[in-house]
Amino acid sequence: TTEELEERVREIKGKLGKKLFIPGHHYQKDEVIQFADATGDSLKLAQLSAENKDAEHVVFCGVHFMAEIADILTTKEQKVYLPDMRAGCSMADMADIFQTERAWNKLTELFGDTILPLTYVNSTAEIKSFVGKHGGATVTSSNAEKMVRWAFEKKERLLFLPDQHLGRNTAYNIGIGLDEMAVWNPISNELEFSGLIEEVKVILWKGHCSVHENFTVENIRQVRETYPDMKIIVHPECRREVVALSDMAGSTNYIIDAIYGSPSGSSWAVGTEMNLVNRIIQEHPDKQIISLNPHMCPCLTMNRIDLPHLVWCLEAIELGSSHNRIEVDGHIADNAKKALNRMLELS
Ligand code: 13P
Ligand code: SF4
Numbered sequence: 144t145t146e147e148l149e150e151r152v153r154e155i156k157g158k159l160g161k162k163l164f165i166p167g168h169h170y171q172k173d174e175v176i177q178f179a180d181a182t183g184d185s186l187k188l189a190q191l192s193a194e195n196k197d198a199e200h201v202v203f204c205g206v207h208f209m210a211e212i213a214d215i216l217t218t219k220e221q222k223v224y225l226p227d228m229r230a231g232c233s234m235a236d237m238a239d240i241f242q243t244e245r246a247w248n249k250l251t252e253l254f255g256d257t258i259l260p261l262t263y264v265n266s267t268a269e270i271k272s273f274v275g276k277h278g279g280a281t282v283t284s285s286n287a288e289k290m291v292r293w294a295f296e297k298k299e300r301l302l303f304l305p306d307q308h309l310g311r312n313t314a315y316n317i318g319i320g321l322d323e324m325a326v327w328n329p330i331s332n333e334l335e336f337s338g339l340i341e342e343v344k345v346i347l348w349k350g351h352c353s354v355h356e357n358f359t360v361e362n363i364r365q366v367r368e369t370y371p372d373m374k375i376i377v378h379p380e381c382r383r384e385v386v387a388l389s390d391m392a393g394s395t396n397y398i399i400d401a402i403y404g405s406p407s408g409s410s411w412a413v414g415t416e417m418n419l420v421n422r423i424i425q426e427h428p429d430k431q432i433i434s435l436n437p438h439m440c441p442c443l444t445m446n447r448i449d450l451p452h453l454v455w456c457l458e459a460i461e462l463g464s465s466h467n468r469i470e471v472d473g474h475i476a477d478n479a480k481k482a483l484n485r486m487l488e489l490s
Contacts, residue, residue: 145174148450152178155457163460164198166191166213168205169395170416170445175204175453184395185209185264186283186490192216193487200224200460203469204448206232210469211268215476215483224467226456230447232265234380237350238305240269242329247277249332250302250346258346259298261290262482263306265352270304272475275482284379284394286490287313293489300343302327305350312379312386314345321383354442355380358414362436363388366412375435376401377414385414395419402427417441 156163156178166188167179176182181191188205192213195201201223203210207230214223250258260279262270271281278297282290291313294301303310311324323344325336336343358381366373375389376398386392391401395415402411402423410431413420417434418441424432459466471479 145450148454151454152450152457155461158461159200161197162199163202163457164195164200165202165204168209168445169399169419169422170442171204171448172418172441172446172450173422174450175448176422178453179204184283184285185212186285186394187396188213189216189264189283189483190487190490196221202226202453202456202460204453206230206235206444207469208232208235208265208267211471211479212264212483214469214471215268215271215480222465223469224456224460225448225469226452226467227447227449228467230444232444233353234263234265234306234350235267235270238262238266238270238329238348240267240273242332243270243273243304245332246302246327246329246348247273249334250327253334253340254300254343257299258302259294259300260302260304261294262304263287263309264483264486266305268471268475268479271479271482273478274304275478275480275485279482280485280489281482282309282313282486284309285396286486287379288317289489290486291317293485300345302346302348304348306352306380307347307349308351308355308382308386309379310345310347311383312381312392315383319344352380354416354440355414356382357439358382358385358435360384360388362414366433366435370410370412370431370433373410373412373431373433374405375412375414377435378416381414389414399423402430402432405430416445418445 165180167176167182189212193216210225260274262274264281264283325334325343326347328349376391377389407429412435414435417439420434
């Protein structure tokens with residue numbers, strides 16, 4: 144039963160004490176997040192992983208790329224686990240290293256040594272390693288503007304992997320025109336751009352989040368019509384048109400802070416993952432909060448981490464098994480760590 148599973152988690156947590164650390168991303172299910180020792184967005188969880196030197200076992204309740212980051216930033220003695228290995232991220236899978244090397248060859252032929260690569264943390268360790276090797280850095284949705292400005296201090300143009308929407312929204316916010324942004328299509332291995340090639344400042348990898356792309360201009364129109372006083376707040380993984388028509392846009396933590404800091408009686412339509420939106424709704428009975436898209440689903444891969452998988456993973460640790468370990472190869476981890484540290488130093 145659920146009660147028995149919950150009791151097992153409590154028992155093992157009690158037994159392992161400080162040797163066990165469970166970070167949980169805001170998009171995780173309630174049945175899992177209730178056992179997290181720390182919750183946060185991807186930046187906060189990366190920072191916590193870098194700081195925590197006590198835990199021998201880090202059971203990451205999030206998706207694969209987050210567990211890889213934790214493994215890269217913790218010591219060799221610390222072990223990182225993902226309770227369900229199928230908990231990937233469709234966006235991270237949209238840029239593989241073969242496609243990226245192939246793109247880089249073409250882009251450096253076109254632009255010479257004038258490009259710096261940046262990657263959203265929602266990418267594989269191999270992509271982070273590629274970016275680290277070429278002098279670039281990772282970004283999260285909470286520091287993307289700062290990192291894009293940093294990149295422009297170093298080079299004239301940048302390649303932004305793998306989320307075109309976060310890349311476009313961020314570049315737009317710091318004053319880059321939409322007509323100065325090209326899209327790199329990794330399938331056709333071609334640049335999608337109709338203007339003068341030398342005017343390109345940002346090359347956006349053609350990837351997206353399958354959850355945040357579901358918020359549409361039509362959703363915004365309906366909310367404005369039904370609730371004219373409602374504030375619309377969205378994550379920058381949403382399309383440019385959606386962000387442009389919203390009142391506010393920012394990372395998971397930005398959304399949480401804005402709604403938590405708003406006075407009683409405020410009303411919000413939120414464009415982000417459903418587990419988080421439902422939690423915000425439950426915690427604010429004094430506010431009117433809805434999802435921007437009434438037919439929205441949670442992130443299916445985040446949802447793969449459930450209570451039975453958490454228990455299974457913890458029981459394996461108790462038995463000394465290395466089931467579900469996430470171990471990034473040393474040569475990949477070294478360069479990936481450079482890219483992550485360039486971000487963490489500035490955050
Ligand atoms: P943040 O946690 O940085 O807001 O990212 C959202 C996300 O999609 C994580 O997968
Ligand atoms: Fe990936 Fe989007 Fe799910 Fe985040 S919400 S893990 S970006 S698919």
